[in-house]
Amino acid sequence: MxxxxxxxxxxxxxxxxxxxxxxxxxxxxxxxxxxxxxxxxxxxxxxxxxxxxxxxxxxxxxxxxxxxxxxxxxxxxxxxGNVEPHSHFQCEKCGAVIDIMETAEGCEKMLPKGCTLSSASLYLYGKCMNCK
Structure with missing residues (x-):
């Protein structure tokens, strides 16, 4: 590093x-x-x-x-502090935020043909393993 x-x-x-x-x-x-x-x-x-x-x-x-x-x-x-492309999961009960290492390439595959991706931000919500 x-x-x-x-x-x-x-x-x-x-x-x-x-x-x-x-x-x-x-x-x-x-x-x-x-x-x-x-x-x-x-x-x-x-x-x-x-x-x-x-x-x-x-x-x-x-x-x-x-x-x-x-x-x-x-x-x-x-x-x-992690600026690599990734998403985040937040527990609705305890509030913990966990990195989900989805790559930009994975997101680009979801785009319609001919579109380009400049950035991505995805927040997912649910319950973490400790709270479910």
Missing amino acids: QSSALLLQEHRIRPSAQRLVVFDYLRSVKTHPSVDTIYQALQATNPNLSRTTVYNTLELLTKKGLILTLDFGEGFLRYD
Whole structure:
């Protein structure tokens, strides 16, 4: 896996300590956290990190295509450090979000002949194995 600092530099983002800690955290978790979850997880080891800095960093990383912003209609956004094409499943009971690794090529096969795919976003809902 390429270093976070190098990825930020390649996307013309100054790799500050705060940006690196937020980016590293998102790249290491599979839970699709909210701003508040990220802030709370990092606050203990980074007491100078503000909620505003976390929010602004997430906005910048999203704008530069380094993370995904997910909206499940919960009244807050979730963030995903995995920018590879994939879908998401959300448990209707516990709220867990799970990656489903559907490729863009798989989605393109569903398109009418002659159409091209530039991006895909699919949210699936149901109950996870722990809640069913």
